[in-house]
Amino acid sequence: MPSYTDNGDGTVTDNNTGLMWQQTPPTDKMSYDEAVEYVENLELGGYTDWRLPTIKEAFSIAMLEGKLNPDDTSLALPYIDTDYFDFFYDEAKSYTGSYWTSTVCKIPANNDYEEMEKNYGFNWADGHLKSYGDGYNIDRSSTGFSIPAGVRAVRGEENVYGVNDFVDNNDGTITDNATGLMWSQQDSGAVNDDGTIRNEDDENFGYGRTWVDTLAWVEKMNEIEYLGYSDWRLPNVKELQRIVQYEKTELPATDPEFFDLSRPGCFVWTSTTAGDFPEMADYIAFGRGYGIDLVADTEQQSAMPMMGENDMPPMKDGKPMGPPPEHMQAPDTASSNATVDVTADDFVDVHGPGCMRTDYKDTNYIVTQAPKLSRTFWEKLYGEDYPYDFDENNTVTEFDLSNSENAADYIVIYNYALLVRDAN
Numbered sequence: 001m002p003s004y005t006d007n008g009d010g011t012v013t014d015n016n017t018g019l020m021w022q023q024t025p026p027t028d029k030m031s032y033d034e035a036v037e038y039v040e041n042l043e044l045g046g047y048t049d050w051r052l053p054t055i056k057e058a059f060s061i062a063m064l065e066g067k068l069n070p071d072d073t074s075l076a077l078p079y080i081d082t083d084y085f086d087f088f089y090d091e092a093k094s095y096t097g098s099y100w101t102s103t104v105c106k107i108p109a110n111n112d113y114e115e116m117e118k119n120y121g122f123n124w125a126d127g128h129l130k131s132y133g134d135g136y137n138i139d140r141s142s143t144g145f146s147i148p149a150g151v152r153a154v155r156g157e158e159n160v161y162g163v164n165d166f167v168d169n170n171d172g173t174i175t176d177n178a179t180g181l182m183w184s185q186q187d188s189g190a191v192n193d194d195g196t197i198r199n200e201d202d203e204n205f206g207y208g209r210t211w212v213d214t215l216a217w218v219e220k221m222n223e224i225e226y227l228g229y230s231d232w233r234l235p236n237v238k239e240l241q242r243i244v245q246y247e248k249t250e251l252p253a254t255d256p257e258f259f260d261l262s263r264p265g266c267f268v269w270t271s272t273t274a275g276d277f278p279e280m281a282d283y284i285a286f287g288r289g290y291g292i293d294l295v296a297d298t299e300q301q302s303a304m305p306m307m308g309e310n311d312m313p314p315m316k317d318g319k320p321m322g323p324p325p326e327h328m329q330a331p332d333t334a335s336s337n338a339t340v341d342v343t344a345d346d347f348v349d350v351h352g353p354g355c356m357r358t359d360y361k362d363t364n365y366i367v368t369q370a371p372k373l374s375r376t377f378w379e380k381l382y383g384e385d386y387p388y389d390f391d392e393n394n395t396v397t398e399f400d401l402s403n404s405e406n407a408a409d410y411i412v413i414y415n416y417a418l419l420v421r422d423a424n
Contacts, residue, residue, distance in 0.1 A: 009044075010023050011047075016060075017057070019053075019060075022044060023086060024086040029149055030150075031135055031146035033146065035052060035151045036052065038153075047155055050154070051102070052153070053152070053153075053154040054161075054162060054246075055103040055129070055354070056103075059238065062122055066079030066126075068125055068127075094125060098132060100149050101121055103120045104120070104131075111348060115137050116137055124150075127274070128357075130352060130355040130357075133146060133147055163178060164178050165178040166257075172184065172186065173227055178242075180422060180424055181422065182420065182421050184227065184232070184419035184420075185258065186260045187260075189205065189262030195226045206263050207387060208266075233271065233419070233421065237284065240268060240284050240418070252264045252287055253287070253353035253354045263287070263382075264287055265381070266287060268284050269281060269283050269416065270282045277358065280361060281361050282358055283415050284356055285353060285357060286353060289349060289350060289351025290350065290351075290377070291351060292373075293346045343376075344380045367411060369394065369396075370390070370412050371396045372396060373398055377410060388414055398411065
């Protein structure tokens with residue numbers, strides 16, 4: 001449970017982690033380089049050793065029951081404990097509440113879009129954890145463009161919080177001595193209902209479940225005392241994020257010496273309900289955080305809000321490259337011209353491995369199955385037919401969904417699960 005101390009000098013100490021935080025962030029957004037310079041020159045509470053937090057440190061103080069009210073921010077609840085921390089909404093774009101961290105995505109690029117270096121941040125306005133262009137390419141050359149984001153400085157010993165201490169118990173379980181949690185070594189995509197392990201050649205290997213069906217599967221695992229225990233549960237999103245290994249150059253984004261995921265790019269459910277959307281649950285992408293390249297051509301750009309002259313992303317071969325600023329959103333309806341010529345090839349790693357996204361808990365909402373474009377992308381990604389039943393007459397696409405329904409995401413409500421229990 002969160003435990004903070006207001007030190008009365010503009011700083012707040014997290015009693016769980018020992019980290020000290022800047023209580024009131026600057027109101028102005030900054031480029032990444034400006035953010036680095038700001039924390040290096042910050043003197044606060046009598047200390048001068050302030051720095052940017054890692055993404056795990058930043059996420060440690062997230063309060064995931066927030067609610068964004070874009071029409072009236074006085075009715076909104078930031079995704080941070082405002083009894084201890086100050087937060088200021090951008091009144092023009094209330095959903096742009098991302099703050100810089102020191103953690104960058106180092107997965108090699110598959111296309112021009114991914115050549116831009118992405119820096120992970122948590123959005124205290126809408127509760128998203130993903131990555132943003134920080135002004136550099138992955139070869140560290142400058143792009144000349146960084147999104148503007150907020151800064152909340154932290155101090156404390158680096159490379160302590162969020163560092164795992166895994167032990168392989170040689171019985172299908174992994175213990176993290178850093179947290180006292182025990183994990184299943186394999187995810188649900190490789191485990192049958194009776195607890196036996198599927199081989200990669202088995203028909204149902206890598207078969208995912210909805211969130212509701214996943215909860216039922218967890219109950220079955222407890223009934224059969226899977227791996228010798230009957231107190232397994234789904235991890236909450238903070239617990240699951242703790243085993244992500246950011247800045248890896250290969251997928252999946254966790255330690256393969258200890259975890260055996262059924263797909264390198266699998267999405268893993270958590271028990272956490274999305275703050276703004278109770279019909280959705282949070283998941284962590286241990287592979288690329290796919291979305292649609294919405295700035296691939298001028299037709300798509302014309303359908304989105306105009307950017308200022310100084311906000312344009314860098315160009316390559318006549319096309320904008322890199323993650324668009326977070327105020328560039330997907331169109332709200334399928335009637336937009338932005339759907340023209342969009343194919344499975346337009347899916348790119350928008351958010352970065354280790355991002356937190358949301359999917360529908362069950363199949364009885366507007367998205368009764370992965371939209372048509374996502375099914376096509378599945379077949380391209382995995383080299384196999386889409387394995388789940390769907391109505392061929394259902395032609396829903398990502399662009400039929402509103403922004404709040406992950407309009408630009410690779411939507412797969414059939415995800416996997418890692419089991420967790422308290423080791424002690």
